[in-house]
Amino acid sequence: MASLGGAALKQRHPTFLRDESPSRTPHDLDTLSPPPLPANANPNTNNKHHPYQQLTVESNGRNPRTTTKTTTRISKDPFQSPRSTFGACALYLGFLISLAILAFRLHYTLPSPVSSTDGALLVDPLTGQRQFSEENVRRVVKHLSEDIGYRIVGTEQDQETQMYLLSEIQALKEQAEQEGARRLSTTDSEDNAVVPAAFPKFEVWTQKDDGAHQFDFMSKVVMKMYTNMTNIIVRLSCGPQCDENAILLNAHYDTTLGSPGAVDDALPIGVMVELIRILSQRSALKKNSLIFLFNGGEESLQDASHSFINNHPLREYVKAVINLEGCGTTGPEILFQANSRPMIEAYSRVPYPHATVLANDLFATGVLLSDTDYRIFVQENLTGLDLAVYKNSYLYHTHLDLDRNMEQGLPQHLGENTLALAIYVGDNVDVTQLEETSSVVFFDVLGLFFVSYSLGAAIWSHIAIGALAVFAVAIGACRPTMRSVFSVPLSLVAALLAPNLTALFLRAIGRPMIWFSHEWLPLVVFGPLGAAAMLTVQWLLHDKTISNGENELRTLSGITVLYTILMAAASMARIASSYFIALYSLVSSVALIFNHRRIAQTHGSNISTVDYLTYFVASGVQTLYGIYLGFSLFDLIVPLTGRIGVTAPVDNVMAVVTGFSVFFVSPPLLAFSHRFGSMVLKKTILCLLLAQVAVVLVGLSVLSPYDILHPKRVFIQHLRNTTSGESLLYVAHADPGPFYDYVTELEAMYQIKATFRSGLDNPGDWNSIYPFSQFLDSYVLDTTPYIRRHTSNTTLAQSSEPLTSLIHDAPRLIAENVSYDPKTGLRKLSILCTHPNYIWTVTSFDAEVVSWSMDVDVPSKDRFHYVIRSAGGYRGEGWHLDLEYRATGPDDRLHMELTAMETEGFGKDVERELEGSGDIGVIRRLVKARPEYITLTYFSCVVTHFDL
Known part of the structure; x- marks a missing residue:
């Protein structure tokens, strides 16, 4: 057997070794036939330039034949690019998938719950300190959300909640006193009395106050009045030296319409009860006192927090706030708003940090249609932290916000973090020097530890990172061209825009939101087209x-x-969340410099390729952290699309979010896509397009937007208009997903055809829940025929009188002390509202108001549409307002619409009945027939018009 040189072999097989590319790089050998042997190569030895294949000719005496003799080069480099395209891709993609799995575990893992069979305080054997117990928290949560139920401001359940919390707090106070007495009686081995460190002073207040404030939300101005609003306050203090400075811990015990509120907000209430249990039986905090505000009216638009911070004597001692909220049922809580560097740095002491200034910046834009009591405290120049449970918010403000749907370990996570935070700020933080600032960068690193620094430090670090990028260019490690600099942002734009084609198609065929039932589904539905577009x-x-x-x-x-x-x-825009992009820039520059050194070591100075290992360096940090943040992004946004209005282009929103995520999950994939040539890249694109078509076809046949744990939100209002005599059922939904099938079910149930009413054209239809009403379009059913058919009162069934004529004690507006000054053109009157057995009145009118008795400025000097919402405590039966407005004459009366909400129907199978009509059951029938995939927010209202 004899070997042929490269020249001889090329003569016999001119096409076999044809090299169509002007140059080759080491990894090109993986997929292309080997180039010819150098002229000076020894054909009988393994040549270092051809480590994978050696061509030989064998002869049996008759016909020589060309064979390929494969030799294996033993490489010490475990990251040597595999020989096959499939192998290289599989290894790299497997690495990215492994990072995703790691990010998932780090992101969603919760601590093990601590419990005891008798509910007693547990003691850590290592530290001797009392341990936070999830079991104790769940006992409170279950009683509030299931035994008491819907705790709407002004209802009997509201009153029951107050009595329960006061009894729990009194029991804790007695327990702390007993523990203190027990310790004082303890003796040591020499029978000498042991004097323990002093327990904190334990004080309790109940506040009931009236007030008013302006609440601007979603571009709407709402004037708020409240009467008899109730707060329960506990202070733990080391004595007079601590009383002057306090940190406020706030959570609300009331619930919104339609929800028993296990997480929102019974969970934080249970956490605060457990904190009081622990802190009242350990040494008092050394520096600052802790004030626990059991807030009685957050869902009525933050009335109770306003009442405390403006009316209670303790308000002057509060220097910072820690607000606890909940809008989800799973996963860790997040620090999503903060405005003080010392308080942010204090958060670094928590055992399970989860925070990002990205959430802070996003919330500040107003894109997220939500708010917390933190807003009220910040308006009063307080600094602090806003923590909230946010994952799986499909159940937020629904009948499914129950203890059984709250993930195990969640109360432990929130509780241990809040306990560590409270102890640290109570012992160490100088709250007299707190200043409000938004110039702080903060984030957790994979839930393992917390990082914070000033925006000034961030900008200097960004300058250093930019200098590193310039250095990479200077040494030749970074070699951008006009083509590549243009191609990358164009790929980003393509990734953002292309998935919208899928969104438009889904909407065109009437199948929007097929991805809604799981947070990760948008990646499946929109992701392939986004990836195909950026690779195209x-x-x-x-x-x-x-x-x-x-x-x-x-x-x-x-x-x-x-x-x-x-x-x-x-x-330059001083955006704190720019740390995320800075991290990507840093890692990319480091990867290029790494690649430069590695190629130089193995292939000399001709650096014109990317070493395979470089991709692992470039993707490791970016992909791991990007996916970690991506989980939070999708957990937040996907459920949110189910409650942002019927006209919102939610498919397009999720298409853009998905495209953004596809690009940023591992941008080095753009470079990696060139590794095996344009033909492989083209085939990859075709595969992604086929995958997109398959996903849509399969999705259309098997996916439904809603199920029992991912329900569609439907609002039901039984509105009785005493002015027109109408008795109407309003049915509305809060997202653009499928809805009319449910309306047809109601039409069959009540045997009446529904009429569509646009929310834009009829803005007063849902005044009872203004300003949220702007998102609702309604279908309206006349319930009068149904009531007449089902009443046991024969006279009522045959009468033509309006059903509303039988309503007794309807809400009323009365004008008193009316006067008109012809010189100034001003008309004055005192308005008295009476609403026995009704809650949450809303009064709307148009006028050029000059002055009024509310302790808040008139929002406009011109004619303006006013909406005044009033909430009150249990058995609050009215309110009073003095008003002065510009009129054309003494008979230019004020036309006002008054809407008041029934107290019945909140979670209990009851509804106010018309006198003598028997069992009406308009809403009762509807609730019992509710499909599993729908959650209802339902209530009854009475509306009346007055000319005062």
Whole structure:
């Protein structure tokens, strides 16, 4: 057997070794036939330039035949790129999937619950300190959400909740006194009395106050009045030296319409009860006192927090606030709003940090249609922290917000974090020097530890990162070209826009929101097209005049340039969340410098490719942290789309969010896509397009937006208009998903055809829940025929009188002390509202108001549409308002609409009945027939018009 040299072999097989590319890089050998042997190579030895294959010719005396003799080079480098395209892709993608699994575990793992069979306080054997017990918290949560139920401000359940909390707090106070006495009686081995460290002073207040404030929400101005609003307050203090400075811990015990509120907000209430139990039986905090505000009216638009911070004597001692909220039922709570660097730094002491200034910046934009009591405290110039449970908010403000749907370990997570935070700020933080600032960067690192620094430090670090990127260019590690710099942002734009084609198609065929039932489904529904689009840009701009390796290097360089430019722009705008882009820029520059050194070591100074290991360096941090943040993004946004209005383009929103995530999950994939040439890239794109078609076809046949644990939100209002005599059932939904099938079921149930009413054209239809009413379009059914058919009162059934004529004690507005001054053109009157057995009145009118008795400025000097919402405590039966407005004459009366809500129907199978009519059951029938995939927020209202 004799070996042929490269020249001889090329003569016999001119097409076998044809090299169509002007240059080759080491990894090109993985997929292409080997180039010819150098002229000076020894054909009988393994040549270092051809480590994978050696061509030989064998002869049996008759016909020589060409064979390929494969030799294996033993490499010490475990990250040597595999020989096959499939192997290289599988290894790299497997690495990315492993990072996703790790991020998932780090993101969602909760601590093990601590419990005891007798509910007693547990003691940590290592520290001797009392342990936080999830079991104790759940006992409170279950009683509030299931035994008491819907705790609407002004209802009997509201009163029952107050009595329960006061009894629990009194029991804790007695328990602390008994423990203190027991310790004082303890003796040591020499029978000498042991004097323990002093327990904190335990004080309790109940506050009931009236007030008013302006509440602007979702571009609407709402004037708020409240009467007899109730708060329960506990202070734990080391004595007079601590009383002057306090940290407020706040949570609300009331619930919204339609929800028993296990997480929102019974969970934080249970956490505060447990904190009091622990802290009242340990040494008093050394520096600051702790005030626990059991807030009686957050869902009525933050009335109780306003009452405390403006009316209670303790308000002057409060220097900072820690607000506890809940809108989800699973996962860790997040620090999502903060405005003081010392308080943010205090959060670093919690055992399970989960926070990002990204959430802080996002919430500040107003995009998230939600709010907390933290807003009221910040308006009063307080600094602090806002913590909330936010994952799986499908159940937020629904009948499914129950203890059984709250994930195990969640109360433990929230409780241990809040306990550590309270102890640290009570012992260490100088609250007299707190200043409000938004110039702080903070985030947790995979839930393992917490990082915070000033925005000034962030900008200096960004300058250093930018200098590193310039250094990478200077040494030749970063080699951007106009083509690559243009291709990367174009890929981002393509990834953002292309998934909207899927969104438009789903909406065009009447199947929106097929992805709604799980947070990860948008990635499946929109992701393939987003990935295909960004890779298509790379395929179109793949430079065939250079090697695959140079395409890779230039694209990876273009990615670094994009990050650096975005980082610079965000830094100039002083956006705190720019840390995220800075991290990507830093890792990309480091990866390029790493690649430069590695290629130089193995292949000399001709650096025109990307080493396989570089992708692992470039993707490791970016993908792990990007996916970790991505879980929070989708957990927050996907359920939110079910409650942002019927006209919201939610499919397009999720298409854009998905495209953004596909790009940022691992941007080095753009460079990696060039590794095996344009043909492989083209096939990858085709596979993604086929996957997109398959996903849509399968999704349309098997996916439904809603199920029992991911329900559609439907609002039901039984509105009785005493002015017109109408008795109407309003049915509305809060998202653009399928709805009319449910309306047809109601039409069959009540045997009446529904009429569509646009919310824009009829803004007063849902005044009872203004300003949320702006998102609702309604279908209206006349319930009068149904009531007449089902009443046991024969006279009523045959009467033509309006059913509303039988309503007794209807809400009323009365004008007193009316006067008109012809010189000034001002008309004055005192308005008295009486509403026995009704709650949550809403009064609306148009006028040029000059002055009024509310302790808040008139919002406009011109004619304005006023909406005044009033909430009151249990058995609050009215309110009073003095008003002065510009009139055309003494008979220019004020036309006012008054809506008042029934107290019945909140979680109990009862509804106010018309006198003598028997069992009406309009809402009762509807609630019992509710499909499993729907959650109802239902109530009854009476509306009346007055000319005062």
